[in-house]
Amino acid sequence: xxxxxxxxxxxxxxxxxxxxxxxxxxxxxxxxxxxxxxxxxxxxxxxxxxxxxxxxxxxxxxxxxxxxxxxxxxxxxxxxxxxxxxxxxxxxxxxxxxxxxxxxxxxxxxxxxxxxxxxxxxxxxxxxxxxxxxxxxxxxxxxxxxxxxxxxxxxxxxxxxxxxxxxxxxxxxxxxxxxxxxxxxxxxxxxxxxxxxxxxxxxxxxxxxxxxxxxxxxxxxxxxxxxxxxxxxxxxxxxxxxxxxxxxxxxxxxxxxxxxxxxxxxxxxxxxxxxxxxxxxx
Numbered sequence: 508x509x510x511x512x513x514x515x516x517x518x519x520x521x522x523x524x525x526x527x528x529x530x531x532x533x534x535x536x537x538x539x540x541x542x543x544x545x546x547x548x549x550x551x552x553x554x555x556x557x558x559x560x561x562x563x564x565x566x567x568x569x570x571x572x573x574x575x576x577x578x579x580x581x582x583x584x585x586x587x588x589x590x591x592x593x594x595x596x597x598x599x600x601x602x603x604x605x606x607x608x609x610x611x612x613x614x615x616x617x618x619x620x621x622x623x624x625x626x627x628x629x630x631x632x633x634x635x636x637x638x639x640x641x642x643x644x645x646x647x648x649x650x651x652x653x654x655x656x657x658x659x660x661x662x663x664x665x666x667x668x669x670x671x672x673x674x675x676x677x678x679x680x681x682x683x684x685x686x687x688x689x690x691x692x693x694x695x696x697x698x699x700x701x702x703x704x705x706x707x708x709x710x711x712x713x714x715x716x717x718x719x720x721x722x723x724x725x726x727x728x729x730x731x732x733x734x735x736x737x738x739x740x741x742x743x744x745x746x747x748x749x750x751x752x753x754x755x756x757x758x759x760x761x762x763x764x765x766x767x768x769x770x771x772x773x774x775x776x777x778x779x780x781x782x783x784x785x786x787x788x789x
Contacts, residue, residue: 508755511538516593519598519624526597529750534557540557541564545568571620572620578631585635590636596632600621601617601702609662616714620666622666629647644690646750674690691760694763697736700743702733
């Protein structure tokens with residue numbers, strides 16, 4: 508890993524999983540950090556551990572669906588640190604269900620966080636970073652579910668296909684204007700995070716855990732696949748090592764799980780033949 512002394516890294520979704528490990532990795536390599544998350548208490552714990560190791564950290568509690576809050580987060584980072592070298596547009600959530608039965612509130616929440624959350628980050632950080640007129644990086648977290656269709660999480664899959672294509676368009680548009688911003692799309696497969704706890708941070712006026720659908724066999728079975736797979740995933744530190752190396756090596760599409768590469772190739776081949784989708788072998 509390179510030396511990040513005097514560099515500035517901003518991260519959304521920084522209290523858990525990949526975001527927290529990115530903060531730790533960059534902070535211990537010398538970077539100053541601007542960290543944001545919806546989970547304030549855990550974000551404070553992450554920051555306290557880093558500060559105990561001498562890392563300079565600023566924290567912001569926000570919901571990435573709130574465009575004004577993300578704008579304020581970016582403004583604060585630039586004012587406090589004078590610029591941003593790496594922006595990890597990382598916050599994300601997951602839901603599960605059958606397309607026609609999953610509550611619409613889940614669809615809105617998943618798409619708003621995973622797609623509009625990225626848009627809000629891009630709108631807040633990219634113009635400021637472009638004005639720096641120096642090499643810097645925007646890193647959008649998508650998912651292997653933006654390349655492969657998994658059947659239990661339709662809103663999540665839709666959001667991650669959107670997230671990946673959005674990031675590709677961002678890269679092309681920045682190329683068109685001769686920007687020095689380097690764009691990356693991270694597509695991890697299953698990682699040992701607590702992503703299945705994301706419902707804990709939903710607003711009570713937007714989420715009703717007593718909705719009868721959540722008690723159905725259909726939902727319970729599909730959600731069990733989500734929650735049961737996470738402990739079997741790649742350690743977070745290993746995934747982040749691949750992500751950091753990909754950023755340093757100017758890789759656009761950063762794939763953390765090579766075992767899925769044949770499935771990605773198979774999907775492309777199937778698309779060209781017009782074949783119907785098939786289940787991804789796990």
